[in-house]
Amino acid sequence: MDRVLHPPLVDSTACLCRVDTGLKTVAGVSRYVPGTKRCLQPDIKPSIHPTRNKPARGDRSRNQFPLLPGLPDDLAIACLIRVQRAEHRKLRLVCKRWHHLLASNFFYSLRKNLGIAEEWIYVVKRDRDGKISWHAFDPVYQVWQPLPPVPKEYSGALGFGCAVLNGCHLYMFGGKDPLKGSMRRAIFYNARTNKWNRAPDMLRRRQFFGTCVINNCLYVAGGESEGVHQCLRSAEVYDPNKNRWSFISDMSTGMVPFIGVVYEGKWFLKGLGSHRQVLSEVYQPETDSWYPVYDGMVSGWRNPSTSLNGQLYALDCKDGCKLRVYDEGTDSWSKHIDSKMHLGNSRAMEAAALVPLSGKLCIIRNNMSISLVDVSKFEDLKGSSAEHLWETIAGKGQFKTLVTNIWSSLAGRNRLKSHIVHCQVLQA
Structure with missing residues (x-):
C-alpha cells in the first residue's frame, strides 16, 4: 500500500515559506509548485516568544504620559505653541515627548498658521583675527540669544554665501578655507x-x-x-x-x-x-x-538694498540713517526716507545690512545697533517729516556722537574690532 504524503504544517505566525527544502526563495515556489501563492509575510522570522504580542503603535501612545498632566494632548499642544520662542530651548529639555514635538514641522506650522511665529535676526561676524562668530537677536525681548558654534569648516572661511530656505x-x-x-x-x-x-x-x-x-x-x-x-x-x-x-x-x-x-x-x-x-x-x-x-535702477544702485511689498529700497548713507526708494515710473531713486539723526562716518557705525523684519525694514550696523523703519506708512506722509517712522531696537553704540567719533579717531581707538559679513532673518 502506497504511503500518502501530506504537506508539512505551517505556522502562520512564523512562516519561513519552505514548502520544499530545495526551494531557496519565495519566487522559486511559483516555478516548482504549481498553484502556490507567495507568502504574505516573507520577512517575518520566528519569535523567541511566539505567544507574546507586541502592542500596536496606537496602544503604546495611549500608555505614554500626557504632554501636560490633566489635559488632552491637543489642548496641551495649543498651549505649548503659544510659548514665546525664547523659551523653546528650555522646553526641549523637559522630556523626550516635548523635544520631539518642538523639533517637528507640525509644531511650527501651527505657529505659522496662527500668525504667532517669531522672526529673529541672525548676524554673522568676522573679528580682527579673521574668526567667524554669529549671534541671534530676539526683537520681542530685545536681547541677543545664545547659539551653537559655527562648524569648524566655516570658522575662518572667506567669501562664503549665506541664505535662508524654508524660512x-x-x-x-562655498567660500575659501584658509588651508584647503x-x-x-x-x-x-x-x-x-x-x-x-x-x-x-x-x-x-x-x-x-x-x-x-x-x-x-x-x-x-x-x-x-x-x-x-x-x-x-x-x-x-x-x-x-x-x-x-x-x-x-x-x-x-x-x-x-x-x-x-x-x-x-x-x-x-x-x-x-x-x-x-x-x-x-x-x-x-x-x-x-x-x-x-543699464537702466536707472542699476546705474544709481550702490549700497545694500532689499525689496518689500513690491517696493525696492536701498541705503543712502554710510550709517544707514537715510533710505532711498526706487520710483519705477521715473526709473530713478528720487524718493528718500530720512531719520534726520546721523551717527557719523566711522567704520563701527557703518550699516552692513538691510533686511525685511515683520513688515518693516531692519538696518544692522557693525557695532550691532539695529534700527527699524515702518515703510508701510511712508506713502501717507505726503511731504511731511519721516522721523517718527524710525525706531531703535538694539542701541549698542547708537548714541555715539560725531564729536565722540572724532576723538576716538584721534586717539586711535576707532579701529574696527569686528564687522558683519552676513545678516539673515529666520522664523520659528
Whole structure:
C-alpha cells in the first residue's frame, strides 16, 4: 500500500515559506509548485516568544504620559505653541515627548498658521583675527540669544554665501578655507532644532560669488575659484525639495558681484569683471536667461538694498540713517526716507545690512545697533517729516556722537574690532 504524503504544517505566525527544502526563495515556489501563492509575510522570522504580542503603535501612545498632566494632548499642544520662542530651548529639555514635538514641522506650522511665529535676526561676524562668530537677536525681548558654534569648516572661511530656505534653515556654502582653498561644501542650521546639518556640495568650487533665493530655491553665480585666472561665468541652483544642485545658464560675462537684489521676480547683480570694470546683469528664472542691464535702477544702485511689498529700497548713507526708494515710473531713486539723526562716518557705525523684519525694514550696523523703519506708512506722509517712522531696537553704540567719533579717531581707538559679513532673518 502506497504511503500518502501530506504537506508539512505551517505556522502562520512564523512562516519561513519552505514548502520544499530545495526551494531557496519565495519566487522559486511559483516555478516548482504549481498553484502556490507567495507568502504574505516573507520577512517575518520566528519569535523567541511566539505567544507574546507586541502592542500596536496606537496602544503604546495611549500608555505614554500626557504632554501636560490633566489635559488632552491637543489642548496641551495649543498651549505649548503659544510659548514665546525664547523659551523653546528650555522646553526641549523637559522630556523626550516635548523635544520631539518642538523639533517637528507640525509644531511650527501651527505657529505659522496662527500668525504667532517669531522672526529673529541672525548676524554673522568676522573679528580682527579673521574668526567667524554669529549671534541671534530676539526683537520681542530685545536681547541677543545664545547659539551653537559655527562648524569648524566655516570658522575662518572667506567669501562664503549665506541664505535662508524654508524660512527656518540658514545655509552657509562655498567660500575659501584658509588651508584647503576654494570649497564646494554646504551646511545649514535648523532654527527649529537649534542644530547644524550637512547639505549636498555645490557643483563647482567658488568664492566671493552672488547668491539669492527665488521661489525657495537657492541660486549662486559668478565669483572666483583657485586656479582660474578669470571671473566665473557659471551659475547653479539648489532645490531643497529635490535636495540637489543643478547648473543653470552661464552669465553673459564673468564677474565678482559686490551687490545683488531680487526685484519683481528677477535677480539683479552688480560687480567687477576680469579687468576690474563695473558690470551689471539680470537673471530671469522663467526663461533661464541672463542679459546685461543699464537702466536707472542699476546705474544709481550702490549700497545694500532689499525689496518689500513690491517696493525696492536701498541705503543712502554710510550709517544707514537715510533710505532711498526706487520710483519705477521715473526709473530713478528720487524718493528718500530720512531719520534726520546721523551717527557719523566711522567704520563701527557703518550699516552692513538691510533686511525685511515683520513688515518693516531692519538696518544692522557693525557695532550691532539695529534700527527699524515702518515703510508701510511712508506713502501717507505726503511731504511731511519721516522721523517718527524710525525706531531703535538694539542701541549698542547708537548714541555715539560725531564729536565722540572724532576723538576716538584721534586717539586711535576707532579701529574696527569686528564687522558683519552676513545678516539673515529666520522664523520659528
